[in-house]
Amino acid sequence: MLSQQIFNGLILGCIYALLAVGYSLVFGILRLLNMSHGAVYTAGAFMGLLGASYLHMGAVPTILFAMLLTGAVNVCINRAVLQPLREQGAANITMLISVTGVSYIIQNTLMLVFGSQKLPFPKVFDFGSFRVGGVLVTSIQVMIVLVTVVLLGALGLITKHTRTGLAMRCISQNPKASNMVGIDVRWIISFTFIVSGICAAIAGYMVSGYYQLVYFTMGTTAGLKAFAAAVLGGIGILSGSVVGGILIGLCEALATVVFGGEYSEATAYVILFLVLLIKPSGLFGKDDVDEKV
Amino acid sequence: MKQKRFDLAGFAGRYKLPLLLVLLAALAAVPFLGLSSYVVRVFCMVFTYSILTISLNFVTGYLGATSMGHASLYCVGAYVGALAATRAGCNIWVSLVLAVLVGCLAGGLLGVCTIKLSGSYMTVTTLAFAQVVTMVAKNWTSVTNGTLGIKDIPKARLLGAELTVRNGGMYFVGLGLLILCLLFSSMVIRSKYGRAFIAVRDDELGARMMGLKTRNYRLLGTVISGALAGLAGCYYAYLTGYIDPVTFSFDISMTILTMAILGGLASLPGSIAGAAILTVFPELLRSLDVYRYLFFGFILVIMMRLRPQGILGSVKAARYTLPKGVLRPAAAMEQGKEGT
Amino acid sequence: MKKLIAILAAAAMLLSLAVGCGQKDGPDSGKDGTSNDPIRIAYVGPLTGDNAEYGQTMSNAVQIAVEDVNAAGGIGGRTFELVTFDDKNDATEATTVAEKVCSDKSIVGVIGHFSSGVALAASGVYQENGMPYIAISAAHPDLCQGDYIFRNNALYDTEASSMLQTMASKGVSKFGILVPNSDAGVSVTTEIQKCLDQFGDKYAPQLATIQRFDDGTTDMNAQIQEMIAAGCEAVYTNAPYAQAVPFMTQYRTYDQNVQFVVTAACFSPTFLEAAGDTANGCVLATSFFYGSANAAVKAFVDKYVKKYDSNPSNFCGQSYDAAYSFFYAVEKAGEATRDGIRDALHEIEFEGLTGMMRYNESGECLKQQTLVGVEDGKWVEYPGVLLSATDYLNSL
Incomplete structure (x- = not known):
């Protein structure tokens, strides 16, 4: 059932795309690879678990709750860790190491609070399933596609058609000049982190609902693969993240068919590796993007 | 006022060699102090991680290329050592040499992959490289035995006698390897190669304009790094007797990086200090072990914020030493005066 | 100056490690194994991480076994005591912890380790140091290659x-x-x-x-x-x-x-x-079903449920039997020494929760499922x- 495999791969790809977008946003504006994004995504998933299983809130309040928290966490990361380093003029590597440290902190805090085992997550958006030409489509899969489309559409709108989006694009080109023309750089950067956090929360909730499992290491693997997706598409470019995510999802599904399940996990890394070797700026990236980053 | 206080730093500076010898003697005495083999094993792990941190420093400290995939080179060394021991029946000394050679190749491969990249992209490539190495180790079953790992690695032997942790043999092997690494590394750092690395780290464009073939030096740095990591890996294989692909994870890469950062990038004593602290403290605080990676995270964030050069790192790089025969300006003036 | 302080600090830490570990060694149970201190056995397993549920439940089962045997008066007038260690199901951790356990002269037996790879790594240390070890969940066929290594699990x-x-x-x-x-x-x-x-x-x-x-x-x-x-x-x-x-x-x-x-x-x-x-x-x-009508199983299950509020798993039953293997071995050997226990383990035979407990020459206890x-x-x-x-x- 190759068509089913391809469809499942597409759904997987949407999930990676949702996460990849968060990386792209932060990289676009700060030239920083936000290695803590995976941890924030895990935090979002756990907040979803908190809301759904412990506080018994409905789906929408849970998602809003998760978004609130991840947005707040991301802003904290920016304010407490990254901003002082930026103002010190620290090298990008310093910031990269700091965010990696932050991801360890977040992940392990989650482990200490929720335990280290895999916890069950309740089924969400369970309205049944239907068949389209031999391919089984479940309602949650439909929701994932819907959410991906809506979210990315919204992000595209914000970046292209609002003043805030314009400010974001200015800052990604030249932060000093943006400051000089009166853009509140600090606020826009915080805003970007909030949006990135919101994406992480949504992704966390959808994935937890899809696989019905939450565990504190879910951010490391998913984060790295989504990162591969972002790089594949051209980091900093939103549409690139979507394409990259979907491509990686498809490749993973097909890798199981062709090579066997034990190799599929490595697909994303092999792709990442090849992209970085051949064309680091990715499919849609311009070559001037990867200067001394 | 200062003359009244005993000048400890000056004392240490003047009597560096005797102090080092005393330290060495103390270290050599450790296995005979009647301590449990557990303590000796911890020392052996400190030696392993010290060598790994020094090898990471060649890439990250002296070359300025942060590597988050160092466990891959460690893994290669361990597998080569284990295979040499189990498949080819080599003794530890031959295995070590083989591990160093293959480590050079692995380091070179990593260098080739990252040669066109800089900064964050290079770091991510090292990550991906590490994942690919793990995948190869897990799936190249005919060579690596896949996820079953390589077991029953025979103990090291010297002149017919077995060297184990219990009889202190592996301790001295580890100490010896560490001293070898230190000597080799300080030789390299003080030579023109070391200066070239630092030049590439501080200003690659400038270095290139001065005529340095920066790409060659970057490759050399990763090759040396691979060699040392291979050494550590082979030693670890003989120490533990069993290796599998899962051991050499991203967590290990981050542990080594944290050690380097804590101790001080581009600092040999710093590498040892970082490795010692982050190996010993988790052992002392085993009851708090569940917080270990939480601490590591805090260390990374705090060190980067407050003291990026680490505990023992100096803000400047190694002091530039004039070649022999060249007088310092003050001394030259004196001589000039006497001459006239 | 800073360098010197740092080096001294590092040296102080290393020294404190040596001292600290030296002091943690329990009371020496002596060569003849007679004293009135409790006999200590260790459980080493994943108490944190992905397999923490297994590690913790197995440790719980051993704890119940220790309580049971102490309630019955112990063996030869001496009670037993359980100490637990976390190996995070990681081979390097396991070898370090195994070394630590072996250095503690008062510990005479080890139960645990979850996956086969980790058990293999640790068993090297146990064999080298002469510590009897019973594996519970490791199923790798080549595990029991040392005379100190035993297993109570279906292969x-x-x-x-x-x-x-x-x-x-x-x-x-x-x-x-x-x-x-x-x-x-x-x-x-x-x-x-x-x-x-x-x-x-x-x-x-x-x-x-x-x-x-x-x-x-x-x-x-x-x-x-x-x-x-x-x-x-x-x-x-x-x-x-x-x-x-x-x-x-x-x-x-x-x-x-x-x-x-x-x-x-x-x-x-x-x-x-x-x-x-x-x-x-x-x-x-x-090899263990908690709903079994067998009286001994029922008693164990009741105690387990009362204490830990959940039903015991298969590995729990095997851990309980492993602990009792140690108890009967001490009884058979007449002394609580590592070598004595190793020899006695080959000779004991009893009906455990998971069937007839008998270790063959390789140290395997074959299970009926x-x-x-x-x-x-x-x-x-x-x-x-x-x-x-x-x-x-x-x-x-």
Whole structure:
């Protein structure tokens, strides 16, 4: 059932795309690879678990709750860790190491609070399933596609058609000049982190609902693969993240068919590796993007 | 006022060699102090991680290329050592040499992959490289035995006698390897190669304009790094007797990086200090072990914020030493005066 | 100046490590093993991490065993004491912890370690230091290669045979297996293929496909599609519940009729809770069933439920029996020394919770398995379905 495999791969790809977008946003504006994004995504998933299983809130309040928290966490990361380093003029590597440290902190805090085992997550958006030409489509899969489309559409709108989006694009080109023309750089950067956090929360909730499992290491693997997706598409470019995510999802599904399940996990890394070797700026990236980053 | 206080730093500076010898003697005495083999094993792990941190420093400290995939080179060394021991029946000394050679190749491969990249992209490539190495180790079953790992690695032997942790043999092997690494590394750092690395780290464009073939030096740095990591890996294989692909994870890469950062990038004593602290403290605080990676995270964030050069790192790089025969300006003036 | 301080600090730390570890050594139980201090046994296993549930439940079971034997007056007038250590199911940690345990002269036996790779690594240390060790969940065939290493667990060949017998009893014509790309997965696949070769044409069901997944995966959709395409009517997986549950739930969305066969690792309350309705109808082979009518089992289960508020798993039963193996060994040897226990372990024989406890020359305790399944969210036993591997082979 190759068509089913391809469809499942597409759904997987949407999930990676949702996460990849968060990386792209932060990289676009700060030239920083936000290695803590995976941890924030895990935090979002756990907040979803908190809301759904412990506080018994409905789906929408849970998602809003998760978004609130991840947005707040991301802003904290920016304010407490990254901003002082930026103002010190620290090298990008310093910031990269700091965010990696932050991801360890977040992940392990989650482990200490929720335990280290895999916890069950309740089924969400369970309205049944239907068949389209031999391919089984479940309602949650439909929701994932819907959410991906809506979210990315919204992000595209914000970046292209609002003043805030314009400010974001200015800052990604030249932060000093943006400051000089009166853009509140600090606020826009915080805003970007909030949006990135919101994406992480949504992704966390959808994935937890899809696989019905939450565990504190879910951010490391998913984060790295989504990162591969972002790089594949051209980091900093939103549409690139979507394409990259979907491509990686498809490749993973097909890798199981062709090579066997034990190799599929490595697909994303092999792709990442090849992209970085051949064309680091990715499919849609311009070559001037990867200067001394 | 200062003359009244005993000048400890000056004392240490003047009597560096005797102090080092005393330290060495103390270290050599450790296995005979009647301590449990557990303590000796911890020392052996400190030696392993010290060598790994020094090898990471060649890439990250002296070359300025942060590597988050160092466990891959460690893994290669361990597998080569284990295979040499189990498949080819080599003794530890031959295995070590083989591990160093293959480590050079692995380091070179990593260098080739990252040669066109800089900064964050290079770091991510090292990550991906590490994942690919793990995948190869897990799936190249005919060579690596896949996820079953390589077991029953025979103990090291010297002149017919077995060297184990219990009889202190592996301790001295580890100490010896560490001293070898230190000597080799300080030789390299003080030579023109070391200066070239630092030049590439501080200003690659400038270095290139001065005529340095920066790409060659970057490759050399990763090759040396691979060699040392291979050494550590082979030693670890003989120490533990069993290796599998899962051991050499991203967590290990981050542990080594944290050690380097804590101790001080581009600092040999710093590498040892970082490795010692982050190996010993988790052992002392085993009851708090569940917080270990939480601490590591805090260390990374705090060190980067407050003291990026680490505990023992100096803000400047190694002091530039004039070649022999060249007088310092003050001394030259004196001589000039006497001459006239 | 700063350099010197730092070096001195590092030296001080190393010294304190030496001192600290020296002091942590328990009271020396002496060469003849007579003193009035409690006899200490250690449980080393994953108390944190992915397999923490297994580690903790096994440790709980040993704790109950220790309490039971102390309540009965101990052995030779001496009581027992349990100390636990966390190895995080990591080989390097395990060897360091094993070394630590061996340095503590008051500890005379070790139970535990979860996965085979970790157990292998640690057993090297135990063998070198002469510490008797009983493995509970490791199933790698080459584990018991030292005279100090014992095992109380079904080997992969027993598991393979039980699984194949189950498939035959269900009357399926085609079945598939899903295994992790780990030592457990590889070993069980090898044993299954060995058994199939042995059975030859007399064995009706056909192994349609072998699917593998990488150890951390939760998305098995691709593998499931392959299994459906191969026409599997039943599937077997030896993954622990963290992967088995997503596998089963994902499979059910595509195929409501497929039957699941899992392993004793899923015989736990967390599995039932996580799987929900999907668990109904799945079966597994285990050497310990907490619903058994056996009086000793009932007593243990009651105590376990009272103390830990959940039903004990298969490994719990095996851990309890391992602890009692140590107790009876001390009794047999007449002394609580490591060598004495090692020798005595080969001689003891008693009826444990998981069947007749007897360690053969290699240190293995062969287990007989029984079939259990889930009906209406509860485990029930199907006695008499499974035979021992040799009996089944002869019956074909």
